[in-house]
Amino acid sequence: MTAAVTTTAVPVVRRSDRPLFAGALAGPALFASAGIQTATREGSGVTRHLTSRLATGGAGWIQISTFVLAGPGVLAPAADVGRTPTGGGGRRALPIPVGIPGAGPVTSGLLPTDPENGFPVGAPDQPLVRMSWHSVAHSASVVAAHSALMSAAVVLTARCVGRRAVLPAVLDGATWLALVLPVPADHMSVRTTVNGPLAATWTTVLVLSPCSTR
Numbered sequence: 001m002t003a004a005v006t007t008t009a010v011p012v013v014r015r016s017d018r019p020l021f022a023g024a025l026a027g028p029a030l031f032a033s034a035g036i037q038t039a040t041r042e043g044s045g046v047t048r049h050l051t052s053r054l055a056t057g058g059a060g061w062i063q064i065s066t067f068v069l070a071g072p073g074v075l076a077p078a079a080d081v082g083r084t085p086t087g088g089g090g091r092r093a094l095p096i097p098v099g100i101p102g103a104g105p106v107t108s109g110l111l112p113t114d115p116e117n118g119f120p121v122g123a124p125d126q127p128l129v130r131m132s133w134h135s136v137a138h139s140a141s142v143v144a145a146h147s148a149l150m151s152a153a154v155v156l157t158a159r160c161v162g163r164r165a166v167l168p169a170v171l172d173g174a175t176w177l178a179l180v181l182p183v184p185a186d187h188m189s190v191r192t193t194v195n196g197p198l199a200a201t202w203t204t205v206l207v208l209s210p211c212s213t214r
Helices: 017-040 051-055 060-083 095-110 133-162 166-180 185-208
Strands: none
Touching (some): 017 051, 051 060, 060 095, 095 133
């Protein structure tokens, strides 16, 4: 007599290429646009002006459009990331911190910040004395997106450690460290200039990482 062997099938969910493609391109496109504008728009400078300041002035529509179009590109793979992991820690939590940074740019575009420190040209060459309501909402969305990215880096680091994926775990941990390190307030514009491409690159790697899908 032979004993019957019962096996439990592990659910395998096929990933959609389109959300991944959108997510892989969204971050680099967002900061490529910002980089070109910073280099070409009169009065702009990375040592004095945050990337969000590009959404002000006559040419501000370029950065507004970039924010609004790039956001859904990050949101799309968030849904896919939430659908495909079939086990491991953070499986249910990961889509939330991945999706929030996608909503952040949309909010930043629809609710632009105020002119400040001589940008755009003609604006008072001094810090803001009082922020408008939409500038407050804009700043809140940036903080939320930044905090969500840090949370996503922690969750993905833990998942990679659990899968003994050493290099991805080290890179995710290094990303978290770079995002969380404090900087003086007068260097905040430089921080966003550095963290922008870093976050964009990490988001691209995230949606392609096996740690986010298994």
